[in-house]
Amino acid sequence: MSSARPNLAIVAACVVALAAGVAVFLLRPGAAPDLDDASASVGATPAAANERLPANLKLAELDGRAFSLDDYKGKLLIINFWATWCAPCLHEIPVLVTMQQRYGTKGLQIIGPAVDDIEDARRAAPGLKFNYPVAVGTPEAMLDLMSQLGNEQGGLPFSVVIGADGLVLERQLGEYSEVELAALIEKNLPN
Amino acid sequence: MPPLIRFASLLPLAFALSASALDLSRKPPGGSELLPADQAFQLVSAQRTAEGVRLSWMIAPGYYLYRQRFAAEPADGGAPLAALRLPKGAAKHDEHFGDVEIYTEAVDADLPVARGQTAPTRLKLRWQGCAEAGVCYPPVSRIVDVAAAP
Incomplete structure (x- = not known):
């Protein structure tokens, strides 16, 4: 009997402390809500088989000129959503500029819709030295477009890669590194 | 060692182990899963105080809000408000x-x-942040509606 008492004390201590630890964890400031189905994966996600973009998606360039994604049929297309308030986007854009310069003559076309106030995008564009079309619209319209293309949460940067045959290849939430983007492009260039 | 003393001496260790084990299990590892913005950044309270209005946000582990990107204005087009007072953030x-x-x-x-002025009852608030996953x-x-003082 006497040897059972210390064991009982150990068990009781563990139970009380575990309960207290759980309570403190759940009630602490910044406690995370449960992950649910609304969460999205950071990184690349392969597209479904034979997936295509919605037809007839129209955009407007910085100077107001309208264009359609259908204008780029037959090219490897990367639609890269960005914004002036998004530091990872601003970090990724020089990589995209390099890719457009390196592979543009081989059938790559990048398009950069700005999820931003139009004037903010216009002010930032010269400094970012885009060598591909930047699309603008209201932030709400761009969020809606991004949702249509598979990003309902609106996180940036976000890219959709479409092969020359019009089939969606993959989506990327977060930055591409130069190495992984170059490999993806070289693997899928039409020329 | 008397049982009561042994019980008391084990409490801190068991408490620390249980809390830290739970915390590690909930942190997004490198941010592979991304929460919706309303779960990453939750406005949990907007309440009148003796000095004005206090606003409180909770931020999920692995996420952050920019100090410079908070803003408040009257929701119904009233008189301009004073600037929000925010604590110093991490550099x-x-x-x-x-x-x-x-x-x-x-x-x-x-x-x-x-x-002598009345605290606003509705505010238009703005905030912006990121996930550490990039x-x-x-x-x-x-x-948001501002709740009465407690």
């Missing part, structure tokens, strides 16, 4: 934005109201 250097301050875990902001959320804009 962060960004190659594009320069030196900025960020908040993690939680932040309280105070909206002061001059003596994804940023669009600015969130919400119209």
